[in-house]
Amino acid sequence: MHYLEVSLELPKDFDSPITATTLKTQLISAVKQLLGTKGAAYKVDILKFNSxxxxxILRCTSKHYVRLRAALTVAHSFEGVPCIYHIIRASPNLLSFTANSRTYTH
Known part of the structure; x- marks a missing residue:
């Protein structure tokens, strides 16, 4: 399995509430746009969502990790509104998300 920590950047005037269900629908749509219906069948889980x-935080199989990351990179809309998916961290180990080496102080 692989895990990705992702943030979604939307225009400031976007006021529709984002739920985990809407997010999952848009993620599947982004994967389908790049990889077709076969790509839309990939198993992607939202483990944690901060609205x-x-x-x-997303979970996917290691086999589909590169394809999911590519789909998020080229995705450009969320419910028809321009968006950017920022991949903050990616790891095959979920435990590595508990600490951030960039902000750790000794």
Missing amino acids: IEQSF
Whole structure:
């Protein structure tokens, strides 16, 4: 399995509430847009979702990790509104998300 910590950047005037269900639908749509219906069948789970910060942690199989990451990189809309998916961290180990080496102080 692979895990990705992702944040979603939307225009400031976007006021529709984002739920985990809407997010999953849009993720599947992004994968389908790049990889077709076969890609839409890939198993992607949202493990954690923060609607205020618009960030989430995804889980996918290691086999489909590169394809999912590519789909998020080229995705350009969320419910018809321009968006950017920022991949903050990616790891085959979920435990590595508990600490951030960039902000760790000794």
